[in-house]
Amino acid sequence: MDILLIVVNVVVFLGLAPLFEGIIRKLYAKVQSRKGPPIVQPYYDLIKLLGKERLTPGNVAFKLAPMMAFASIVTVIMLVPLGFKVNILTQYADIITVIYVLTLGGVSVLLGALSSRNTYAMVGASREMITMIMVEPVLAMTLIMGALKAKGLAVSTSFFSVGDTGYGWGVALMLVVFLMALQAFVGRQPFDISEAEIEIIEGPFIEYSGPYLALFKYFMMIKQMFYAFLFVTVFMPFLQTGYYLANIGTQLGGILAVVVLISLVGSTNPRLRIEQAVRYYAVLILLSLTAVGLTVYGI
Amino acid sequence: MNSNLYGSLLLSMGILVLSAVIVPFFSEKRKLAGWLNFAFTAVAGFILLNISYSVIFERSLNTELWTIAGFLPVYLLLDSFAGFFLAIIAVMSIMSAFYSIDYMEHYHDYSLKSYYVNYPIFIAGMVAIITVDDLTTGFTVAWQMMTIASYFLVKFEYKKPENVKSANKYLVLMEIAWLLILVGAFVAGSGLGDSIHAVTRSLGASTGVIPFIVYALIFLGFGFKAAIFPFGQMWLPDAHSIAPSPISALLSGVMIKTGVYGIIRTFFWMIPHNETFHFSGSLWGAIIAVFGVVTLFIGTVQSMKQSNSKRLLAFSSIGQVGYIIFGIGAAVFMFNSNSHYLKLLALIAIIGAVYHVLNHAVFKGLLFLTSGSVLFATDSKDLNKLGGLIKYMPVTAIIAGIASLSISGVPPFSGFASKWTLISTSLLAGNEVFFLVIFGIIALFTSAITLSCYVKFFGMTFTSAGTEWTVDKQVKEVGAGMLLPKFILAALCIVQGVIPFFYFNTIIAVFQNSGGSMLSAAFRNMEIDKYVFNTAMGVTVEVPGLSSAASMAVPVVVLVIFAIALCVALLLTRSGGNTERQAETWLCGYQTLNNRNRYMDSSMFAALKAMFGWTGGNVKK
Amino acid sequence: MATIQALTDQLKKKFGNAVTGVENPSATQLFIDFKKEKVREICNEVLAQGGRYLVSVGTDNLAKDGTLGLIHTFAFDKEHYFLSLRTATKESEPIESITPDIPNAGWSEREYMDLLGMKFTNHPKPKKLVTADDWPSDIYPLRKEVPFNIKPLAAENVAYQLDECPEGCSIVPFGPYHPTQHEPAHFALFVDGETIKGSDYRGFMIHRGVEKLAQTQISYNEIPFLAERICGICGSVHAASYSQAVEIAVGHKISRRAEYIRTIMLEIERVHSHLLWLGVAGHLIGFDTVFMQAWRVREPIMWLGERLTGNRKTYGMIVIGGVRRDITPELKQDILNVIGTIEKEMITIKNAIIGDTAIHRRTKDVGYVSTEDTIKWSLVGPVARARNVDIDVRRDMPYAAYDEMKFSVPVVDCNDVWGTVLVRVLETFEAISIIRQALDKMPNDGPILTPFEDAVPAGMHGITAVEAPRGEVTHYVITGEENRPERWRVRAPTYPNLQGVPMMLLNNQLADVPIIIGSIDPCFSCTERMEVVDLRNGGMKVMSQSELEALSRNKR
């Protein structure tokens, strides 16, 4: 039974992440008055990429990086309480572990970028790292806020803290900050700076092709779904119905709503410059610090 | 038994001094001198390890008065806390000595005489400063042994004038630190050669601002040594980056920890407990924690700006010491509060701090040895020039990767376990002490910056596109003599990360067995075993007042899940049944990859560097 | 006021014998011949008198008198005439460069070093510009004796040497295959962190030998179609400009109705081009919705073009002597309907863009160039008008039916990319108003095409400029024998503007490079007309699809 919950986690995330990506693409197309690709296009993309030739610059790190990225995000999704239900692995990690494992995913992207020897990839890596440093605290503080509310760093208590202890001004502020940082988490406009197709040609991924690129793409899609899921779980505890399957259903509904928001914001904004983005992130960090402070004083 | 251990301590120091006398005569035969030096160091080191095993797991000793060299009466103390540091010194000096055998070939136009005179003296000095139990005579001897020997080691490449200048600066600052501590001791009412115990007693009798002055002076003195902000920035990067790499490994890995040792001793052992004396623990805890947080943040940010690999590592040492100091500060603060729950967290915080001392010694030593290997193979420590070495030095590259992940605190490597301890205690304390949450968040944020440093360090050295090494000269993997110590240290990195509970238990034992302080009393009385559990060799903390399983770090489980996921990923890449081919780097079609269009290290993280421009950081080539 | 008379007198007075001849065939044309020793002084004097440098034209007269000709052309905007300073030099003798004073002449001079083998003294950057890296150094493709489709053996060890990168910078290559550049050109950016500290440009990778082709292979009446294909966006502008240059050179008058139709075509092209640019600019700052929406608004114009001329973009409308198709009353109504809807959409787009702080953040203070530098570097078009330089040849040198149109020239003093956005948006409204006026005032009778009656006499010079959407296009024609021009020089607006790009890039961020390069609306094909390329002719082998695929896959 315990294993089954983990399997459900993996199946839901791995199975539906490309679908949400497809929905985002479709919504982008709608905003741009286009027909857009079919919603299942990301699945086709992945399958096609998996069948292509593997081009490498000839070092191990390059091949290892996409696998590490994929593995790190899969590790995280195995731990999370999908359907508001804790599984057997959840108790073995606390939020600091989750933050660090998520970071490992970002590090893998950097490793891949650096080992691809390409100037653009390096520029992309430099930007990706800056983004990571500056938005990870927002994620951290969201979880820390939960931890402070629940008086414990365990994943379960921290994720469910809002549901257990109720909303407050701190939570409300953190909710807003999380939404503002969401685009940066999932790497969409205006914060797709590290990939910036028009300047540095997909940055870290420029040298990637075939199955390796597929893994990175899959990683990005799952990451995107994970952050939407995180938002839904932490800030929308009212979706809890009491039944496991119904919970998964309502959570997926919540994720869909977040995904719609992501695509609307993404399609109506130009990309920022890195130094503008950094200033923006700094504001976010200060705001989330305020939110944590408010939470500590029970406001 | 007592006398035996003290005797063997003196024996080990004697062996080291003997080495300093004998080995230089063979300095013309470089390899032989190296092997001899290693042999002496190893013998002394194993004696020290034996001592530390005894004092940690069997029985701590009390202070004893010994007369050294016939005329100098000195109080020595071998308790388990000293034993723990002795073990670190022993392991690191053996590794470093073995590494030196091959590495010193790099300096073929320098005589190795001074190196082999000073190396054992330096180690003996560090051993001495851990074990002497006064702040005046014995302390002075130990401090000067350590300082002057390390001064000559730092100055090893004396033909470069800027090195001599940096070394001189180092010497002057260390003497100032010594003076500060000495004055502190005298203000506290210590006579020449009085044991700490006596000093504490006379301090307990003092009133008014005297205790503040004493603590401030001693904290500053050891702060200089431990390289806290802003004192560390004055000497550490210059000294550590110019010393030969095995020495840098010792300086960063071990020597600055003697400062940490002094601070811990001061604020947990040198606290008088009588009715008249009141130690303002929260104030001192807050001060130390602030120093720690500032140090860890500034040090790490400055480290990120460096383009010289050894300077990067040196600045990063400042940052990592910041974590330790922060942990100590948080522990002092919480320990002196009235809440039972905070006191428990204080114990965990101090475990974290000491654990980080161990971890940092291992991975920073390892990193310095790695950058030494790179320097040996390529003759460059400029990250703007290095690059692409993973192809030529794969083993060193993998080891450097492990060390970098460790210092960045990525599970399941060693840095994670200790940083996790420090950050989680400060966050858990947050419900009562808000500023510790802020500090914890800063520490977490800084840990991301650490990551960026080491992504840069590893990326720009081993991956990325470098000078086409094969054009000028053949870059080869360094020999087994330089790989072996790195292997051992890298294995330690992993072990210390994967089974943190073992180290927790050890450190708890260390504190429980070292008598004479409120801390060890607390460790014995508060039954910490009830709150810290073993979960698959990971650590779970359950503190009353918090929700069940308040925090846990179980690297083994994470490791297993990760490994399974990695296998799935590998299967996925092979699922298409496709072939693999090597391809050229694509740069838009007109230019091909060359030295001029490779992205340089100085360009990395430009926006972030600009944002943190106010932190300074003395960037040099 | 340096009127034609005043200027001639001044130059004669100052340089005396050095001025060897003055020709003034019409009110807008002034040709002055002079001795080559005084080239720099005379050009400086012309600048001082208020001349604006346009372009230099190099000619091969070796067969006639053993010289290479060099013509520096200037515009006097306020006095409404063009000045051409003509000189000549022996093949072996160098001539003094005017680039130190007029930086924009740098490329023209480098072009003739490559193509005609002229030699210049004191040129600040005497590097290869046009010919390929491995083009042999002693073959000058624009000389008359060199066949148009020559394919010499590649020279060896002649890689182009990029400029020295400043200390601490590394090169980030941009192009030729880069999404910022929709056409191939290479920028080597010297980057410190993310800040640009300098750049070098190596372009001319798609020279199609248009001028050489026109001078050797085809005839007057076919060149408009060739000219139209110089540029995919402002095709009519080149066709109109070429046709006007020939008409001016030989004094050929065309009907008023044809001139009105030309005006309408040019303005339709402007509306379409500005909308296209707006979309591309959106794309370049990562705002694809602007891209898609601007192009959606543009699409009716393309279909209108199809109905008017038979093609979406390469209208093929303007030829020497007039235009090919008439605008019937139904088509007139059609045009009015289309521009009506576009005007409405444009107003909403304008409001959306002007209120969008996100766009401001990406465009304001980006690509700053001071007004003085703009004038010094002879930048043209919206790039100059966004930097407070009030030039527009539609108003200054009226051609076609612009003398009867009432319109204002939008000029702003933002001096940055935002300024060019503003100028282009405002110009679109002006263009719509001009189309309305032209349709209203157009005479109802008159032939639309007045072909040449007689063979065209040789040796006549004509220069004209047409305001293309991205700046003025200058064409210089010297008529020749065999029913084709002796020399035809095209200067597209990108030619001067691209030379100003390094100045705009300096100290900006890497992320701004696309929009800065985009802000001049670069048209590399326009700029790179020269050079001889393979025309897939004669003994060529027709490759099947599978062969081509195999070739492109195997090529590493």
Next chain:
Amino acid sequence: MWLTSKIKQVLLVIKPGTVTLPYPFEPHPVPEGYRGQPSWDHHKCIGCGGCAAHCPARTIFIRDLCQDLRVMVYDGGRCTYCGRCADVCPEKAITMTKNYELATGSKKDLCTTMELFMATCNRCGRCYEMETKNAIDRMNLKGYRYDNLEMRAVLPVCTEQFDTGMLAKSDRFKRPERIGE
């Protein structure tokens, strides 16, 4: 400010809805007068060669295989669809069709070849005075014709060994002479 402009933008784009076409499933109809692929009506063609002489892209070749047989080849691979050939054709034998879907795997699909039987005056082969004003005859003037047909085959080969010295010696390449010389 930022939020309102964003909301305005979203509302703005909803109005037109989806505008992209379902091409290639439903080709877009083209208007009257569209300049698509040219088509030759061999019934009307008199073989004057005007199209060949006026084609700016030189995609139409005329070769006389013998006195009676003229072959016209249209090579659509380079055609610019300017419609110049249709304009100049005196017999309106060329029409620009509405066909624009010309992508193909083989270039041959785009080519047209016509073999025209040319009736010749049996006595002298040329029955009227050469008139320069006559449109057809003007096409035969020097400069109107693409008269280097043979050169086209020779040049790519010889330019491989081209050097300026050889050029000076060669009698194949003459500098253009001035009229009157």
